Amino acid sequence: xxxxxxxxxxxxxxxxxxxxxxxxxxxxxxxxxxxxxxxxxxxxxxxxxxxxxxxxxxxxxxxxxxxxxxxxxxxxxxxxxxxxxxxxxxxxxxxxxxxxxxxxxxxxxxxxxxxxxxxxxxxxxxxxxxxxxxxxxxxxxxxxxxxxxxxxxxxxxxxxxxxxxxxxxxxxxxxxxxxxxxxxxxxxxxxxxxxxxxxxxxxxxxxxxxxxxxxxxxxxxxxxxxxxxxxxxxxxxxxxxxxxxxxxxxxxxxxxxxxxxxxxxxxxxxxxxxxxxxxxxxxxxxxxxxxxxxxxxxxxxxxxxxxxxxxxxxxxxxxxxxxxxxxxxxxxxxxxxxxxxxxxxxxxxxxxxxxxxxxxxxxxxxxxxxxxxxxxxxxxxxxxxxxxxxxxxxxxxxxxxxxxxxxxxxxxxxxxxxxxxxxxxxxxxxxxxxxxxxxxxxxxxxxxxxxxxxxxxxxxxxxxxxxxxxxxxxxxxxxxxxxxxxxxxxxxxxxxxxxxxxxxxxxxxxxxxxxxxxxxxxxxxxxxxxxxxxxxxxxxxxxxxxxxxxxxxxxxxxxxxxxxxxxxxxxxxxxxxxxxxxxxxxxxxxxxxxxxxxxxxxxxxxxxxxxxxxxxxxxxxxxxxxxxxxxxxxxxxxxxxxxxxxxxxxxxxxxxxxxxxxxxxxxxxxxxxxxxxxxxxx
Amino acid sequence: xxxxxxxxxxxxxxxxxxxxxxxxxxxxxxxxxxxxxxxxxxxxxxxxxxxxxxxxxxxxxxxxxxxxxxxxxxxxxxxxxxxxxxxxxxxxxxxxxxxxx
Numbered sequence: 214x215x216x217x218x219x220x221x222x223x224x225x226x227x228x229x230x231x232x233x234x235x236x237x238x239x240x241x242x243x244x245x246x247x248x249x250x251x252x253x254x255x256x257x258x259x260x261x262x263x264x265x266x267x268x269x270x271x272x273x274x275x276x277x278x279x280x281x282x283x284x285x286x287x288x289x290x291x292x293x294x295x296x297x298x299x300x301x302x303x304x305x306x307x308x309x310x311x312x313x314x315x316x317x318x319x320x321x322x323x324x325x326x327x328x329x330x331x332x333x334x335x336x337x338x339x340x341x342x343x344x345x346x347x348x349x350x351x352x353x354x355x356x357x358x359x360x361x362x363x364x365x366x367x368x369x370x371x372x373x374x375x376x377x378x379x380x381x382x383x384x385x386x387x388x389x390x391x392x393x394x395x396x397x398x399x400x401x402x403x404x405x406x407x408x409x410x411x412x413x414x415x416x417x418x419x420x421x422x423x424x425x426x427x428x429x430x431x432x433x434x435x436x437x438x439x440x441x442x443x444x445x446x447x448x449x450x451x452x453x454x455x456x457x458x459x460x461x462x463x464x465x466x467x468x469x470x471x472x473x474x475x476x477x478x479x480x481x482x483x484x485x486x487x488x489x490x491x492x493x494x495x496x497x498x499x500x501x502x503x504x505x506x507x508x509x510x511x512x513x514x515x516x517x518x519x520x521x522x523x524x525x526x527x528x529x530x531x532x533x534x535x536x537x538x539x540x541x542x543x544x545x546x547x548x549x550x551x552x553x554x555x556x557x558x559x560x561x562x563x564x565x566x567x568x569x570x571x572x573x574x575x576x577x578x579x580x581x582x583x584x585x586x587x588x589x590x591x592x593x594x595x596x597x598x599x600x601x602x603x604x605x606x607x608x609x610x611x612x613x614x615x616x617x618x619x620x621x622x623x624x625x626x627x628x629x630x631x632x633x634x635x636x637x638x639x640x641x642x643x644x645x646x647x648x649x650x651x652x653x654x655x656x657x658x659x660x661x662x663x664x665x666x667x668x669x670x671x672x673x674x675x676x677x678x679x680x681x682x683x684x685x686x687x688x689x690x691x692x693x694x695x696x697x698x699x700x701x702x703x704x705x706x707x708x709x710x711x712x713x714x715x716x717x718x719x720x721x722x723x724x725x726x727x728x729x730x731x732x733x734x735x736x737x738x739x740x741x742x743x744x745x746x747x748x749x750x751x752x753x754x755x756x757x758x759x760x761x762x763x764x765x766x767x768x769x770x771x772x773x774x775x776x777x778x779x780x781x782x783x784x785x786x787x788x789x790x791x792x793x794x795x796x797x798x799x800x801x802x803x804x805x806x807x808x809x810x811x812x813x814x815x816x817x818x819x820x821x822x823x824x825x826x827x828x829x830x831x832x833x834x835x836x837x838x839x840x841x842x843x844x845x846x847x848x849x850x851x852x853x854x855x856x857x858x859x860x861x862x863x864x865x866x867x868x869x870x871x872x873x874x875x876x877x878x879x880x881x882x883x884x885x886x887x888x889x890x891x892x893x894x895x
Numbered sequence: 896x897x898x899x900x901x902x903x904x905x906x907x908x909x910x911x912x913x914x915x916x917x918x919x920x921x922x923x924x925x926x927x928x929x930x931x932x933x934x935x936x937x938x939x940x941x942x943x944x945x946x947x948x949x950x951x952x953x954x955x956x957x958x959x960x961x962x963x964x965x966x967x968x969x970x971x972x973x974x975x976x977x978x979x980x981x982x983x984x985x986x987x988x989x990x991x992x993x994x995x996x
Binding site for chain 1 (some may be wrong): 949993994
C-alpha cells in the first residue's frame with residue numbers, strides 16, 4: 214500500500230479511536246483522558262507534517278494517489294469508499310491537524326475544571342475525525358457521511374454547555390440550519406449518482422469530461438452541492454447559525470471557524486470545482502459576494518467580541534465562495550489556508566481576553582457584567598502583551614495589509630473577481646462587493662482591537678485583575694501569529710507582493726471539465742492582468758478602513774455615536790443583523806408551527822380518534838363475533854356435539870350388551886338368517 | 896324312503912333342536928348337550944351327502960373328525976363348567992354375566 218494512504222488511514226482512524234476511548238472510559242482515565250485525544254491529534258499532526266514534507270520534496274503538481282474498496286455491492290448498485298490523497302488533501306490535512314492540535318492544547322486550561330471535561334475532549338476528537346473524513350474522501354458517499362458527522366459534532370460542541378438554554382438552542386439552530394443545506398447537498402449527490410452510477414469523484418469527472426453529463430442537470434447538481442456548502446460554510450441566507458455558534462467554548466469556535474466546520478463547504482467546492490458549470494458558478498459567486506458584504510456590514514456594529522469575529526468569518530467565507538464562483542478556486546483554497554491560521558489565532562486571542570475578563574469578574578464577585586462585551590474592555594494592551602501582539606498580527610493579516618498572509622490570498626481573490634468582471638462586464642457587482650467588504654473588514658477589525666486593547670479602561674476597577682493567560686493558551690497564539698506572515702506561503706520566494714511560491718506551484722489550477730468553461734490558463738492570465746489594480750485598490754480600501762477606525766475609536770476625532778444617530782435606520786438594521794432571524798421567525802417558523810398545529814389536530818383529533826381508534830373498535834367487535842362463532846358454533850355445536858352424539862349412541866347401544874350368553878347367540882343367529890335372506894333376495 | 900331330503904330334514908330338525916337347547920337352557924350342561932346335537936346334525940349331513948352326493952368316503956372321514964372334536968370339546972366345555980361352578984356355585988349361564996358390570 215502507498216505510504217500516503219497508510220498515513221491517511223492513521224490520520225483518519227486515530228481521532229476516532231481517541232473519541233471511542235474517551236467517550237466510554239474518559240472519566241476513569243488519569244487527567245480525565247485529555248492526553249488520549251491530545252496524543253491522537255498530535256500524532257495526526259506529525260503524520261500530516263510528514264506527508265506535507267513528502268509533498269514539498271516531490272514538488273509535483275500532479276501528485277495523486279487514490280485507494281478505494283467496495284462498500285456496497287448489489288449487482289448494478291455499487292458504492293465505493295476510499296481515500297484520495299493529492300496536494301490539496303495534504304495541505305488541508307495539515308491545516309486541520311494544526312488548528313485542531315492548537316484547540317486541544319488551548320482547551321487544557323480553558324476547559325479546566327469543567328464537569329464534562331473528558332466528554333469535551335471526546336467530542337473534539339470526533340470533530341477532527343469527521344473533518345479528516347471530508348478531506349480524505351475520494352467519493353461523495355464518504356464525503357456525505359463525514360459531512361453529517363461534522364454536523365453532529367458541531368451540534369454537540371456548540372451545545373456543550375447544554376444546561377444554558379441559549380447554548381442548547383444554538384446547537385439545535387446550527388444543526389437544523391445545516392439540515393436545510395444538507396437536503397440540497399443530498400439532492401446534488403443523488404443527481405450525480407443517478408446520472409453517473411458512481412459516487413467516486415474520478416468517475417463523475419470522467420463522465421463530465423466525456424460530455425455524458427452536462428447542461429441543466431449538471432447545473433442543478435452543482436447548485437445542489439453548493440446549497441450544502443452554503444449550510445456548512447454559512448453563506449447567506451443560511452448564515453444565521455454561525456454567530457449563535459459562539460455559545461460553544463471558544464477553542465471550539467476557533468476550530469470550527471478556521472479548520473473544520475466552515476472550511477468543509479469551501480473545501481468541497483474546491484474539490485468539485487471541475488464539474489461546476491458556468492451557470493452554477495455565477496450563482497455561487499453572487500451568493501459569496503453578497504455574503505461577504507452583508508456579513509461585514511453586520512460586524513461593524515456588534516459589541517460582543519466573538520460576534521464580531523463570527524460575522525468576520527462569515528464575510529471571509531463569502532470571499533472564498535465568491536472566488537470559487539469566479540473560477541479562481543485556488544485563490545479560494547489559499548484564503549482558506551491563510552484564514553485558518555489568522556482566524557483561529559483571533560479566536561484564541563478573544564478566548565484569552567474572555568478568560569482574563571471572566572477571572573477578573575469572578576474575583577470581584579461580579580456576575581452581571583458580560584465578559585464578552587467590548588464595551589466593558591479597553592486598555593488591556595499593557596496587561597496582556599502577548600495576546601495583544603498576536604491578535605494585532607492576525608488583524609493585520611485579515612485586513613489585507615502587505616507582508617501578511619491575508620494580503621496575498623485576499624489579493625488573489627479580488628484579482629479573480631476583477632478579472633471576472635473584466636470578461637463579463639454585466640457582473641460588475643462582484644468586485645464592488647469584494648472591495649467594499651475588504652474596506653469594512655479593516656474597519657471592524659481595528660475597531661475590535663481599539664475597543665479591547667487601547668484607550669483608557671472602561672472598567673478601571675477591573676484592570677488590576679486582568680492578567681496574561683497561561684502558557685497553554687499563549688503558545689497557540691504565538692505559533693499561529695507567526696504563521697500569519699507572508700513568508701510561510703511564498704517560499705522559496707521572498708516577494709511580499711506576489712503569491713508566487715510553493716503553494717501556487719503544488720496546487721495548480723485545473724481547467725473545469727465542463728465543456729465551454731474558460732480554461733485554467735485563461736483564468737490565470739486574467740488574474741495576472743488584474744493583479745496590480747486589485748492590489749492597489751485593496752491596499753487603499755484597507756487603509757481607508759483602518760483610517761476610519763483609527764479616527765473613530767482611537768483618536769475619537771469622528772464620533773461613532775454621531776454617525777450612528779445620523780444613519781439610525783442603517784445602524785439599527787446592522788445592529789440587529791438585518792432582522793434575518795426575526796424574518797425567519799415571522800415567515801418560516803411561525804407558519805410552520807401553525808401548520809404543524811393544524812396537522813397535529815388532523816392527526817390526533819381526526820385520524821387517531823376516528824380511523825385508528827375506529828380500527829381498534831372494529832377489530833374488537835369482529836373478534837367478538839368470531840369468538841361467538843367459535844365458542845357457540847364450533848366448540849359447542851360441532852366439537853361438543855360429536856362427543857354428545859357418541860355418548861347418546863353409546864347409551865342406546867349398550868342395552869344390546871345384556872351379558873347373557875344366549876342372547877348373543879340369538880343375535881348371531883338373527884344375523885345369519887338376515888344374511889341368508891339378503892343373499893337369496895339379491 | 897331312502898332319499899337325501901329325509902336325511903336332510905332329520906339333520907335340520909336335529910340342528911334346530913340343538914340350537915333351541917343352546918338358546919333356551921339355563922343349565923350349562925344342557926347347553927353343552929345342545930351343542931352336541933348341532934354337531935351331530937352336521938354329521939348326519941356329512942353322511943347323507945357321502946351316500947347320495949359325490950363325496951364318497953370323505954364324508955365319513957369328516958364325520959369321524961367331528962366326533963373326535965366333539966369329544967375334545969366336551970372335555971374343554973366340562974372344564975369350563977367346573978370352573979364356572981367353582982366361581983359362582985352354580986352352573987346357570989345367566990349368572991355368568993360379570994363382563995356386563
